[in-house]
Amino acid sequence: MPDKVEFVTIFIDGEAYQVPKGANLVDVAKFYADNDIPVFCYHPKMSPVGMCRMCLVELGNSVDRQTNDIKYNADGKPEVMWFPKLQTACTTTVTHGMAVRTDTPKVTDARDDVIEFILTSHPLDCPICDKGGECPLQNLTMRHGAGVSRFDFDNKLHLDKHVPLGELIYLDRERCIQCARCTRFCDEVVGDPVLGFHERGRSLQIVTLSDPPFDTYFSGNTTDICPVGALTTADFRFGARPWELNEVPSLDPYGPEGANISLSTRLDRDSGGVTIIKRVMPRQNEYVNEIWISDKTRFGHHHSRAENRLSKPMVRREDGTLETVSWNEALNTIAEVLKKSAGSVGAVAGPMVSNEDLWELRQLVELTGGSKLGIWPATMTGAEAVAQVGVGTGTNFKDMGKGTTIVVVASDLEEEAPIWFLRTKQARDRGAKLMLLTARPTKLDKYAACILRHHHGETLNAVNNLIGAVLSSDGFTFEESRAEGFDTVKKAKYKGDEAGYDEAAKMITGAENVVVLVGHEGLTLAQHGDVMQSAANLLILTGHVGKPNNGLIPVWPGANTQGALDLGFSAEATADALSQSVVIVAGADPVGTDPAAKAFIASADFVIALSMFDTATTAIAKVILPRQSVPERDGTFTNGERRVQRFYTAQGLIGDTRPDWKVFSQLSNLIDPAVKVRLSAAAVMAEITKNVPRYAEMSYKNLARMEKQFPDVGGDDLYYGGTAYGNHGGLGVQWPVDAEAAGKKLTLKAVKSEKTAKRKGLVAVPVRRLYDRSPEFSASQMMHQRIPSAYAQLSRKDAEKLKVVEGDDITLVFGDGKVRVTAKVDGSTPEGVVLVPVNLTDNPVPTAPMAVEVEK
């Protein structure tokens, strides 16, 4: 919320309310007066259009024009001049002295008539409609519908019923009531205008002509906000009736945004009578994802029930064969090895490993005398920078608008963190300025106010030059009491006169709030650490730290990378961890995703893999323990904004699996009986709160705390916010950074600019695509058409030199690795660079940039 909100008095059905001036009447009536004005086309997250006419109310004015005061009559009631005709509430913003009547016969009659008109051509599909039971039109018909229609049944328009808008969303043309929520969502909220209205009047229908159809990462959200069953997902088609579902709060297991979701579960005969996820719905958390989720989050849940899930512990015998064993035997085997390991134990944790697992894993490794704790993928670092100047607690993209500058560094936000892309785009629509420090054009380019293009790998210099431009800009002052090390920055002598950088510097110094999102595209691990530090310097120098909507957000590669860093794991330690004699790999597949990892792990005698699937890492493991998927267990993740959030047990167990924290805790107990076995994830978190100062407030009770959120969705009145779910699992808690502690001095550590080497040959730059072939996602059959086939992207010039044309099969050779991919040639790829998406090929591609040769 903006700082200064002016409140005005309005009267709703005779009662006076103090409400923020200029707010929408429908929102205000609901939030302050608990008065549900029925709507179809209005949605609190979109601008009003007044198309459906359902929200008609009587409006009046009680203000005396001369004095600008509210006129009261003798018995203290306002004297209202009523407008002669009804007005739509959704296109009305509240003003001082406004009076509204929502329950007069005139109003109810009008609404009854609107419903009657809408129903003239709405099919009687409710029994077979996926929306039936949670349908705004159904609910409002119960409230306003006439018992008998005056229209002829035969006059109903019969249109196509099962029109696929792509393979994810189905359209039922008959059911559409032409509210335009879906088209406006695509156009206004996402910025992908891939849905549109065709024709007019009664023949109006929704069409898409994009290729592939309905080409957006957010298509599923249109089914939530559709006030009828016109748009439904292929995933949930006839899956269950809404009233049979059990809602369990959970978290997106893929991205660093930590999107809140609600898992709709039900018993299922085909799955052997266990409770399974029938669909994934967004759960409102206005700080994190509002009420939107990406299609990856929505449709990726099938991996938790994939047929190839590992279900039993396995031990590799002397002759190399795998044998299914009991948990006792598997754990005893591991404990024996760990006892003899003499401290040469390393652990590498993947992106979907919860904080509880990480903590117990660390306890186990430390108990054996080891200390190497790595993360996977080991592409990003910068825990220190985050601890100093991560975004202030209470940061909310929703509050960013005019006066905010959002800087995106070395990241393709749409692919790497779609929710942040959406929210950044919306902040920009509200007036925030967007600055990009990227090496290639991305979808954000069209929204950017300033693009500082540089070569892949030279991001550090770009950030440094920006600092240089800030230092030399007019009126730059730095309060030296805030941080030490200012002289190191001055000594570094950054270039400040690059073209375009002075404009960019003004956008930062002149902004009230600055948020910097840092990715790792084109950067090695060390370079990325430098960029993080330099970005932190920039923020400290300009004072954009320690307050909400200011600071650093790393675009981490996974859902709990931040948690891993908080609990003592790091990307720098990964190589060391992999080369210990005993290596524990939890929820990661280093061998299958990076050719370099193979060399490191080759020196390990004993690899223990905790995995949900058969991978290249389990293929070399001596003991394989089956992991549980996120929906099968409870725990916490920490998102990129350092918000620790809970997820809850939703799905019945598949196979004989145990949560990782339990496995590690039991192993610790086997090694040293004095160590107690933890009995629940909550108990592990209690232990973390005692030992990790930053997590002191993160008890499960605190994480589950709720507050009233605006807009008020998830109630019985489904018509207001769509079927997005209210939050019953907690909003989570952010840990404060150093910059927020009063009096704490920050440290500026200047990073020297790199000499830009003459570029020779081609460099393979790994890029992240949202839809990839990792087993945690590709188990969702329905997504297969959307996952790109293995490709590499070349610039036109390079392609010409190599005599490669679009669609050619080429081989990429790097070091001793090789992959076969299809060439894509386009103008957006910078010269000298081959963009290679990770997790799309059969053989691993490098996770850091390296020299590559292209063979035909």
Place this chain on the structure above:
Amino acid sequence: MSIFKGLGTVVKHLLEDPVTISYPEVERPVRERFKGKHALKRYDNGLEKCIGCALCAAACPADAIWVEAAENTDEERYSPGERYAKTYEINMLRCIFCGYCEDACPTEAIVLEHEYRLSFTDRRDSIYTKEMLIDAPPDGVPETPQKVEPGAFDRAIPDMENPK
């Protein structure tokens, strides 16, 4: 005197037909509106009336009905419209034969009929599956799934009379 009166009554009853019948050789007809075992009905063309909407399960006060739905295609059509019941089960131990399911059904697919001989020796046998509940198709009409003309059955709810 009274002894003859008593004997008279005995003789009178001896000559009357017995009130009891010899079940199970003889069965007494049930009342027209008797509610016994459920039957899932079919249309004359053999398609199932049940569209898997689960409104019967929602209406059931004893939570005795379990429905899982799936999608029809013109290649494999079970019922008119898009949806049919893939799983349909009634737990007869739970059922209280109230007939609410019949009232809730939008296609008149479920009917409580006159069969009352429901006994089992295992609790698990009390679950009646769709195969046990559904009527046989009329003579000369194929079993479901049927292969039908594309677009011939695109509406799940049968045409309703205009309520005058």
Place this chain on the structure above:
Amino acid sequence: MLAEKYADKIAKIRSKYPDLRSTVMPLLYIAQEEYGGLDESSLREVAELCDLDPTEVKTIAGFYTMYWENDEKGYKKGKYWLQVCTDLPCALRGADQFFEQLLDHLGVEDGGTTEDGMFTVEHVMCLAACDKAPMLQCNFHFLENLDMEKMKAKIEEWRAEAKERENG
């Protein structure tokens, strides 16, 4: 391809408008004239020229009645697209009978195209020439104060014109 064939025309249109998005309607006319109606490929072509999503172009083509969409109608527009106003003021001056006679004469139904692909006849709402009814619009040119005699002559004229073009 429109971009090559009508390069001058497109450049002229672009110079008139502040951004590419605004050029979509005149470009749709060009595409419609060139291809005898709009279909998916021509919509995509226009979308590319205007830097819009094809969906947006389709919604525009669908909203306005001056665009003929082959995909929606199921057949191509005739070379001469006759839109007869049959609204009340025109009907009072006999436009509805005129329309019926015209359909009979050409042997088509309302909205249909003649078998030789020459004429498409449909009734439309007001064309703002009530005082000169019966009237019609042929390829966006008005023909006013019509009767069947004049119309028959005109049709013959068009047929001859088309034949000439075919031969020449």
